[in-house]
Amino acid sequence: MIAVAGFRRDMLWQRFTIAIPYLWLLVFFLAPFAIILKISLADPIIAQPPFTPFFDGQGGVAATVDSYLFLLTDKLYAVTYLKSVFMAAVATLLCLALGFPMAYGIARADEGTRNLLLLLIVLPFWISFLLRVYAWMGLLNNHGVINNVLIWLQVIDKPIAFMYTDFAIYVGLVYSYLPFMVLPLYATLERMDLDLVDAAQDLGARPSQAFWDITWPLARPGVIAGCLLVFIPAMGEYVIPYLLGGPESLLIGRVLFDEFFVNRDWPLASAVAIVLLLLLVVPIVFLQRSQARDAEGHA
Amino acid sequence: MKRRSRFILSVLAFGYAFLYVPLASVIFYSFNDSRLATVWGGFSTRWYGELFRNDQVLDSAFLSLRIALTVATLATIFGTMAGMALTRFGRFRGRTLFSGMITSPMVMPEVITGLSLLLLFVSLQQLIGWPAQRGFGTITIAHTTFAMAYVAIIVQSRLSAMDESLEEAAMDLGGRPLRVVFDITLPLIAPAMIAGWLLAFTLSLDDLVISSFVSGPGASTLPMLIFSKVKLGVTPDINALATLIILFVTSGVLIAWWISRRAQRQTG
Numbered sequence A: 001m002i003a004v005a006g007f008r009r010d011m012l013w014q015r016f017t018i019a020i021p022y023l024w025l026l027v028f029f030l031a032p033f034a035i036i037l038k039i040s041l042a043d044p045i046i047a048q049p050p051f052t053p054f055f056d057g058q059g060g061v062a063a064t065v066d067s068y069l070f071l072l073t074d075k076l077y078a079v080t081y082l083k084s085v086f087m088a089a090v091a092t093l094l095c096l097a098l099g100f101p102m103a104y105g106i107a108r109a110d111e112g113t114r115n116l117l118l119l120l121i122v123l124p125f126w127i128s129f130l131l132r133v134y135a136w137m138g139l140l141n142n143h144g145v146i147n148n149v150l151i152w153l154q155v156i157d158k159p160i161a162f163m164y165t166d167f168a169i170y171v172g173l174v175y176s177y178l179p180f181m182v183l184p185l186y187a188t189l190e191r192m193d194l195d196l197v198d199a200a201q202d203l204g205a206r207p208s209q210a211f212w213d214i215t216w217p218l219a220r221p222g223v224i225a226g227c228l229l230v231f232i233p234a235m236g237e238y239v240i241p242y243l244l245g246g247p248e249s250l251l252i253g254r255v256l257f258d259e260f261f262v263n264r265d266w267p268l269a270s271a272v273a274i275v276l277l278l279l280l281v282v283p284i285v286f287l288q289r290s291q292a293r294d295a296e297g298h299a
Numbered sequence B: 001m002k003r004r005s006r007f008i009l010s011v012l013a014f015g016y017a018f019l020y021v022p023l024a025s026v027i028f029y030s031f032n033d034s035r036l037a038t039v040w041g042g043f044s045t046r047w048y049g050e051l052f053r054n055d056q057v058l059d060s061a062f063l064s065l066r067i068a069l070t071v072a073t074l075a076t077i078f079g080t081m082a083g084m085a086l087t088r089f090g091r092f093r094g095r096t097l098f099s100g101m102i103t104s105p106m107v108m109p110e111v112i113t114g115l116s117l118l119l120l121f122v123s124l125q126q127l128i129g130w131p132a133q134r135g136f137g138t139i140t141i142a143h144t145t146f147a148m149a150y151v152a153i154i155v156q157s158r159l160s161a162m163d164e165s166l167e168e169a170a171m172d173l174g175g176r177p178l179r180v181v182f183d184i185t186l187p188l189i190a191p192a193m194i195a196g197w198l199l200a201f202t203l204s205l206d207d208l209v210i211s212s213f214v215s216g217p218g219a220s221t222l223p224m225l226i227f228s229k230v231k232l233g234v235t236p237d238i239n240a241l242a243t244l245i246i247l248f249v250t251s252g253v254l255i256a257w258w259i260s261r262r263a264q265r266q267t268g
Helices: A001-041 A060-062 A067-073 A075-108 A113-124 A129-140 A145-152 A166-189 A195-202 A207-235 A240-245 A251-259 A264-299 B002-029 B048-053 B055-088 B095-107 B110-128 B136-161 B165-172 B177-206 B210-212 B222-230 B234-268
Strands: none
Touching: A001 A067, A001 A264, A001 B055, A001 B095, A001 B110, A001 B136, A001 B177, A067 A075, A067 A129, A067 A251, A067 A264, A075 A113, A075 A166, A075 A207, A075 A264, A075 B002, A113 A166, A113 B002, A113 B234, A129 A145, A129 A166, A129 A240, A129 B002, A129 B222, A129 B234, A166 A207, A166 A240, A166 B002, A207 A264, A207 B095, A240 A251, A251 A264, A251 B110, A264 B095, A264 B110, B002 B234, B048 B055, B048 B234, B055 B095, B055 B136, B055 B177, B055 B222, B095 B136, B110 B136, B110 B210, B136 B177, B136 B210, B165 B177, B177 B222, B177 B234, B210 B222, B222 B234
């Protein structure tokens, strides 16, 4: 009898263990999305809560009767979304081009070196994201380190304007998200039987042939995970385009931020967020599927 | 074969230089006496001194630390609960939604998470009057929500890689589930929980975008303060602050790495 009561108490405890994080996520993760959706659809009267006095009695607000219609008709937003997709995709490919050989090299290093190399990949990830972007401001500046070195080497006689260009944004994106590419790639390459490549080459395959026929297909799960882990956050990036990009390199994350804080247009900012989310739903679901498969494969 | 490994070696060298040269340059220029951040004016540590006399910097650093400590602890508790629920409790109603909600905050762009949480807080304030003001509490809630996802993933992967036979044996011997959790499971996943705590701490300390959304007037975390200064360009005192943070984080990661390697050697 006592044992049964104790067992019951344990079942109760189990429910409690599920319920606490479940409720937390329902309230602080799922519910907010319902609110964003509501506000993005609201007409200005509901979307002008009294705590934003900037809105009261302003004629300009009436323009946001239908935020989505506005998003569709104003060409600026379509261009910004497309540009964000394009830049995130290019940054992802650059990360892959740099990250794949790195992950391959790390996976093939002997064990002691491998641990150290991995640590050196992870370390920048722990150091403040903001400060890492800031570090590039000091390098890319007109009077920055790179220009100073190039002038000193007499490669150039006038500084090159690196800052406030798309180039600077790409550098920032690749720099910030490279660890997200290298780590999943390393995980698949490390699990791969490297003898297969040697065997193929012993049987007469050229290195490039062995790579495309064996390494690449086996590394595909890592490639997919890495690309999604770079692409998704890069799409919504705010800090990098703000600090390194020029006024014309508007990315959607920055537009959303400015729409909210500068223009104080909450319904429009919400609509921008919803459309961004719709663009990202497919890659996010894809990533979750592949991670779930991976987790089950481990078990 | 030889040619290829030379290619790999040069990419590795380039990649690591790419990762570390910017950090090295920040550290180097933090000792620059000149007020112009990139013109070398001799060695000096005066920017460090000014940093410690700057109340704004100290206040925001203190606020960030307080938030990060609370977040790391809450996120470790909730994340461990979630990780256990997903690996040890079998199927339960709403499990798919649960595991979806656990992983989503990790991949959600920060601007969306930040905006959605702020709108939640604003609506709640209208409805029930809470939170009366935004700052420590709202930032802590926001950070906990995404940080617990990371802890849950770490704990979950540790639990699913771990042999269940120890727990089963304890139950067969008459240990009640709750006792088994505290006597067997939790000690076994302690390293994962510590790793999760550290990750949550760092993520909270580092966050700028979500904090900017959910913070109110007067509450400024360290990244928010840095961002407001950095917008205006490179300054020597930020170089000094960055150097301190880099050294702090690096030594923390190295110590954690060393401890985990020693633990691995002992068990392995």
